[in-house]
Amino acid sequence: MIHIRDMVESDFERVVRLNDAEVQQTSxxxxxxxxxxxxxxxxxxxATVDGHVAAFLIALREGAPYQNDNYQWFAGRFPSFLYVDRIVVGADFSGRKIGSSLYGEMFEFARAHRVEAITCEYNIEPPNPASRAFHDRFGFKEVGRQWVAAGTKQVSLQAAMI
Incomplete structure (x- = not known):
């Protein structure tokens, strides 16, 4: 059974390991x-499965003092948004709808807090077709593109209006 809860410091080691496994797609x-x-x-x-951290999601509202090119791009265009900095599901847990469960709860949070848009980006160079398909299912649309990581990655900047 999937259980979603707030991240706590005792989760940090596992979260960092999950991120390391997907660093090409995140950072x-x-x-x-x-x-x-x-x-x-x-x-x-x-998100935990049988008490084990299987996935995580970190998102920031507008107005955060976050020095990130993608976050800043959205901050310049959306007065109210929730920016998905990263979502990672462990490879051992793929195909169990864990990412969808995290996004479903995040969309509920956004509606409850009157957020106008949920924003994110995914790589288009090098391509990340799994992320594209995932975000398409949630109604995300491309609102821009930019090169990041010293010109080594191009991202599709995405928004889903609430």
């Missing part, structure tokens, strides 16, 4: 960086 995150993101976040959850 580097050590324990200190995770602590900063948790501090800045408005929505920070883990």
């Amino acid at each position: 580097q995150m050590d324990r200190d960086r995770l602590g900063l993101l948790v501090h800045l976040s408005s929505y920070c959850k883990v």
Whole structure:
């Protein structure tokens, strides 16, 4: 059974390991960086299966002092938004709808807090077709593109209006 709860510090080691396994699709995150993101976040959850952290999601509202090119892009265009900094599901848990469960609860949070849009990005160079298909199911639409990581990645900037 999937259980979604707030991330706590005792989850950090597992969350960093999950992120490391998907670093090509996300970005580097050590324990200190995770602590900063948790501090800045408005929505920070883990999904557990049989007591084991299987996935996590970190999202920030507008107005956070977050130095990130993608977050700043959305901040310049959306007065009210919840930015998904990262969502990672462990490979051992793929296909169980854990990411969908996390997104479902995040959309409920956004509606309850009168957020106008949920925003995110995914790689289009190198391509990440799994993320594209996942976000399409939730009604995300491309609102822009930009090159990041010193020109090594191009991302599709996405928004789902609430």
